Amino acid sequence: MTPPRTLRVDRIACTGRGLCSELLPELIDLDEWGYPILKDRTVPDRLRAHTRRAVAACPRLALHVDDGLGRRAQRARGLTVRVSGRPRGRATTGMGGRR
Template identity: 80%
Template structure:
């Protein structure tokens, strides 16, 4: 089994373009100003490819996926 992965958002870098929520609606909503809100930080194996795509597509590199190595 691969290590668990979690999403995090760099709130200072984020400009609220909303692309992450379009690419990963299972885990990301937008608030009333268009900034991302994580529904769940844990990325399941089923969503890992979609999460990687959303991280790579962020125009300001504000979305990150980290390994949870506890």
């Protein structure tokens, strides 16, 4: 059995172009300003390919699909885990490396 995949929208990154709704009308509606409203966050198996296409086509990279695995399970399967945060190393201001 495959873990459930969930769809999510980064509302800050989204600019309301509506392409996701055109590619995935089964799961996404648009509000009156053109921003996506998820009908259902869980992605059925029959819509996986359409969901991947909609995520890849988002011009602002605001549409994401999570595979339902936790970080520990992703590491065990050899998948990369991206953790947001400040990059490691020496921080510079762009002025010759001085702070």
